[in-house]
Amino acid sequence: MSPLITNSMNCKTCSGPAEGYKCDMCGAESAEHDAAHACGAEHCQLKCTACNEAEGKCSCAAPAV
Secondary structure, three states: OOOOOOOOOEOOOOOOEEEEEEEOOOOOEEOOOOOOOOOOHHHEEEEEOOOOOEHHHOOOOOOOO
C-alpha cells in the first residue's frame, strides 16, 4: 500500500499555511488557480490563511531590519 500523499501549500512570504488563491491586484478569490484571470495568471496567488491576503501582500512576515 502506498503512503498517503498530501499537497500542503505554504505562503511564500511567511511560510505559513495557505489555502485557496487571491489576486494581489483586484482581490478576487478562487478555490483553484485561475490561469485565465483578468489581471493575469501571475496575480492569482496563494492566499495566506493567517492574514487572508495574497502571498505577495502577506503582512505576517516580520519586516527586515
